[in-house]
Amino acid sequence: MLQNSYVAWEGASLIDGSPIVLILTGFIIPTSNRKTGRQIQSWIISQNYVPTYAAKHGFDSSICGSCPLRLSETGSCYVNLLTPNNIYRSYITGNYPQFSDKELALLQHYRYPIRFGSYGDPTAVPLEVWEPIILASGKYTGYTHNWRETNSLWKQYLMASVHSIPEAKEAQNQGWRTFRIIAPDAPLSDNEILCRHTEDDRNQCSTCLLCDGKSSKPNIADKIHGLNWKVSNFLKYLESISN
Ligand code: SF4
Numbered sequence: 301m302l303q304n305s306y307v308a309w310e311g312a313s314l315i316d317g318s319p320i321v322l323i324l325t326g327f328i329i330p331t332s333n334r335k336t337g338r339q340i341q342s343w344i345i346s347q348n349y350v351p352t353y354a355a356k357h358g359f360d361s362s363i364c365g366s367c368p369l370r371l372s373e374t375g376s377c378y379v380n381l382l383t384p385n386n387i388y389r390s391y392i393t394g395n396y397p398q399f400s401d402k403e404l405a406l407l408q409h410y411r412y413p414i415r416f417g418s419y420g421d422p423t424a425v426p427l428e429v430w431e432p433i434i435l436a437s438g439k440y441t442g443y444t445h446n447w448r449e450t451n452s453l454w455k456q457y458l459m460a461s462v463h464s465i466p467e468a469k470e471a472q473n474q475g476w477r478t479f480r481i482i483a484p485d486a487p488l489s490d491n492e493i494l495c496r497h498t499e500d501d502r503n504q505c506s507t508c509l510l511c512d513g514k515s516s517k518p519n520i521a522d523k524i525h526g527l528n529w530k531v532s533n534f535l536k537y538l539e540s541i542s543n
Pocket residue numbers: 335441494495496497498503504505506508509510511520
């Protein structure tokens with residue numbers, strides 16, 4: 301019987317070698333995320349720590365790498381950790397079956413779009429693990445802060461997450477398309493367009509699919525949003541890197 305969530309892979313993080321897990325959710329109950337719409341969500345979580353504990357103590361590098369938005373760095377990561385916490389607890393309890401060829405065939409049949417890294421950096425998980433899922437779905441969005449270090453083959457599937465124009469140029473010169481979070485009043489660069497959902501909230505990632513890595517599509521920028529304290533921390537971070 302079809303379940304809502306599956307363990308797709310367990311193994312050593314490509315970032316620091318510690319044990320992590322990839323969990324896919326949303327096969328029956330679609331996410332309530334109004335921005336992403338109906339995408340299968342993917343959660344990359346440390347096997348050793350509850351996500352909030354890991355984030356608070358900086359034990360999240362196995363899944364976040366050196367992302368500057370981490371709670372222990374600038375404290376501006378947009379992910380609400382209560383969801384990964386609940387997923388982690390269900391995983392530890394053994395509630396999730398293994399993802400198998402049966403679910404892969406289902407993915408291929410319905411072509412559900414995938415969101416790489418609803419939490420965690422997709423590049424912590426080997427590309428060989430993702431590729432059958434990518435091929436079966438054919439539709440995806442995803443981002444990596446690990447673009448300087450990761451396998452360059454990821455360029456065809458992921459956007460490089462960047463936070464300044466020089467950083468965007470560096471990534472673009474290396475062949476990445478970029479996704480840049482900007483202050484609410486900041487202008488776009490010539491080669492960027494605003495996220496389609498921010499432009500008009502009837503647009504959702506599940507059908508927009510602009511953030512799907514290397515192609516002839518434009519680079520994307522989006523205005524920072526979320527909890528006030530996270531926005532405030534992010535704006536301080538932007539100021540610090542512009543000085
Ligand atoms: S541009 Fe499209 S795919 Fe990218 S975040 Fe915005 S709505 Fe989602």
